[in-house]
Amino acid sequence: MIIIPCPFCGDRDHSEFSYGGDATVKYPALDASAEEWYNAVYLRKNPRGAHTEYWHHVGGCRSWLVVERDTLTHEISSAKYAHDGYGDSA
Amino acid sequence: MKRYSGWAVFREGLRGQTGWSRAWRDPEPKSEYDIVIVGGGGHGLATAYYLAKNHGLKNIAVVEKGWLGGGNVGRNTTIVRSNYALPHSTEFYEHSVKLWENLAHDLNYNVMFSQRGQLGLFHTPAARDAQAKRANTMVMNGIEAELLDTEGVKNLIPHLDYSENARFPILGAVLQRRAGTARHDAVAWGFARGADERGVDILQNCEVQGFLREEGRVTGVETSRGVIRAKKVGVAVAGSTGHVMAMAGIERLPIETHKLQAFVSEPLKPLLDYVVSYGAPGAHFYISQSDKGGMVFGGDLDFYNSYAQRGNLPIVQDVAESAMAIMPCLGRVKLLRHWAGVMDMSMDGTHIMSKTPIDNLYLNAGWCYGGFKATPASGYHFADLIANDRPDALTAPFSLDRFEKGYAIDEKGMGPTPKLH
Numbered sequence: 327m328i329i330i331p332c333p334f335c336g337d338r339d340h341s342e343f344s345y346g347g348d349a350t351v352k353y354p355a356l357d358a359s360a361e362e363w364y365n366a367v368y369l370r371k372n373p374r375g376a377h378t379e380y381w382h383h384v385g386g387c388r389s390w391l392v393v394e395r396d397t398l399t400h401e402i403s404s405a406k407y408a409h410d411g412y413g414d415s416a
Numbered sequence: 417m418k419r420y421s422g423w424a425v426f427r428e429g430l431r432g433q434t435g436w437s438r439a440w441r442d443p444e445p446k447s448e449y450d451i452v453i454v455g456g457g458g459h460g461l462a463t464a465y466y467l468a469k470n471h472g473l474k475n476i477a478v479v480e481k482g483w484l485g486g487g488n489v490g491r492n493t494t495i496v497r498s499n500y501a502l503p504h505s506t507e508f509y510e511h512s513v514k515l516w517e518n519l520a521h522d523l524n525y526n527v528m529f530s531q532r533g534q535l536g537l538f539h540t541p542a543a544r545d546a547q548a549k550r551a552n553t554m555v556m557n558g559i560e561a562e563l564l565d566t567e568g569v570k571n572l573i574p575h576l577d578y579s580e581n582a583r584f585p586i587l588g589a590v591l592q593r594r595a596g597t598a599r600h601d602a603v604a605w606g607f608a609r610g611a612d613e614r615g616v617d618i619l620q621n622c623e624v625q626g627f628l629r630e631e632g633r634v635t636g637v638e639t640s641r642g643v644i645r646a647k648k649v650g651v652a653v654a655g656s657t658g659h660v661m662a663m664a665g666i667e668r669l670p671i672e673t674h675k676l677q678a679f680v681s682e683p684l685k686p687l688l689d690y691v692v693s694y695g696a697p698g699a700h701f702y703i704s705q706s707d708k709g710g711m712v713f714g715g716d717l718d719f720y721n722s723y724a725q726r727g728n729l730p731i732v733q734d735v736a737e738s739a740m741a742i743m744p745c746l747g748r749v750k751l752l753r754h755w756a757g758v759m760d761m762s763m764d765g766t767h768i769m770s771k772t773p774i775d776n777l778y779l780n781a782g783w784c785y786g787g788f789k790a791t792p793a794s795g796y797h798f799a800d801l802i803a804n805d806r807p808d809a810l811t812a813p814f815s816l817d818r819f820e821k822g823y824a825i826d827e828k829g830m831g832p833t834p835k836l837h
């Protein structure tokens with residue numbers, strides 16, 4: 327089990343969360359070029375090592391978090407709120 | 417190279433098994449080859465085999481960081497089928513099944529391809545409609561398929577849960593009789609032996625750690641056993657695709673690496689002589705019985721990016737629940753082993769066999785969790801792509817630039833979310 331340190335709920339099993347994928351992807355403006363949209367929708371760095379990713383605490387406080395996790399060892403180095411507005415946001 | 421035969425088995429039985437020789441050589445790397453294939457899994461070895469066999473090329477090396485069969489080719493649940501819905505995939509996988517049907521003879525190696533038939537169960541009227549459509553698509557493509565009702569399934573497999581309060585009532589199934597399983601290690605070893613026999617050097621414990629590049633072309637690889645120059649390099653490293661291609665300068669691909677678990681039980685007397693699979697909201701499961709008697713089964717991905725070749729506990733529970741929902745008789749069977757492999761999940765759930773933006777560098781990836789059945793056709797067509805520096809008609813739709821051009825091949829209609837394919 328991966329233990330995710332939710333800033334609101336504390337340490338929780340990852341089975342309480344839903345995975346939201348690569349958090350470094352920035353969606354461009356709606357009228358951006360097709361190439362920019364292609365980059366955002368389809369291309370991923372997919373690193374073996376440190377990965378910045380979204381997790382949604384659906385079985386807990388329901389916050390979206392940005393988590394730094396190593397994809398080879400599953401070690402978590404940080405977990406922060408994904409949005410401004412509450413707590414110590416990312 | 418000695419040919420394997422019934423007579424040879426008999427003779428060696430009388431001679432105390434002293435007459436066998438090793439199945440492939442263990443050569444030192446040469447400083448240069450015409451073609452280097454990175455990755456000694458099923459696809460890399462099959463590619464080398466068909467490069468030698470179909471294209472008469474000899475000066476080839478397969479470079480593998482570990483041992484043959486240590487990757488997904490030796491970790492999968494070995495289901496081979498061609499019940500796809502979209503035209504390009506249907507043609508490709510049907511070609512693969514045809515190659516499977518003659519593979520043991522072609523390789524002179526018993527890959528134990530067993531066409532025991534595969535049943536895809538359905539549990540709701542809507543799922544029946546979808547499966548009927550799939551069966552019709554197959555038939556229209558010249559691939560036999562049968563739609564069975566509950567009685568039809570019961571006649572073949574009496575011990576699934578047909579009770580009224582079953583969690584997933586069985587309304588029927590699509591049966592592909594030519595589908596089945598194969599012995600996964602034998603596939604790797606058979607292709608390795610066949611390639612070696614035709615002059616291919618298989619270099620194990622040889623990890624690619626960088627690429628040589630000159631003026632936008634790839635000219636070789638840096639490995640843990642030294643620099644190897646090559647006129648062409650083909651990459652077939654499954655779950656490691658992102659990591660390896662980044663070394664070549666291609667930092668971003670339409671692929672994410674996820675892990676998939678598999679399970680095998682203690683050996684049992686014959687219990688299940690078909691491959692059975694089903695998918696329903698909240699459950700995904702496939703099972704067959706190996707020749708040793710173990711029940712081999714699996715379910716969903718672990719659902720987060722991972723290069724760790726080990727599984728996590730929530731999925732163990734999910735898979736156990738899925739098993740009990742359909743085959744309650746498994747309840748007291750003991751699990752023998754469970755493990756995971758890392759999969760190259762593509763953005764549309766379909767593979768990529770393609771030239772790349774870098775000259776002389778070819779990519780074979782994105783097999784998701786269906787690449788074992790593809791092994792012979794993947795090698796056959798990837799070899800053709802590398803030998804001729806252009807995709808053949810069957811391979812062209814699987815190009816790397818299809819996403820950019822709007823020609824994604826999304827079998828399940830899930831959209832660009834790799835973990836859902």
Ligand SMILES: Cc1cc2nc3c(=O)[nH]c(=O)nc-3n(C[C@H](O)[C@H](O)[C@H](O)COP(=O)(O)OP(=O)(O)OC[C@H]3O[C@@H](n4cnc5c(N)ncnc54)[C@H](O)[C@@H]3O)c2cc1C
Nearest residue numbers: 455457458459481487488489492493495624757787788789
């Ligand atoms: C649990 C599980 C169940 C599955 N079930 C099925 C199934 O029922 N049916 C089906 O059709 N498919 C199935 N699959 C998918 C199938 O196994 C894969 O799609 C297929 O094996 C991938 O191709 P491969 O055999 O070449 O991969 P691999 O065997 O993984 O080969 C890739 C090789 O590249 C090597 N490599 C990586 N990095 C480097 C480097 N830097 N230098 C040199 N070598 C390197 C690796 O060591 C590895 O040996 C399953 C997979 C898993 C994990």
Ligand SMILES: [Zn+2]
Nearest residue numbers: 332335383387
């Ligand atoms: Zn929380």
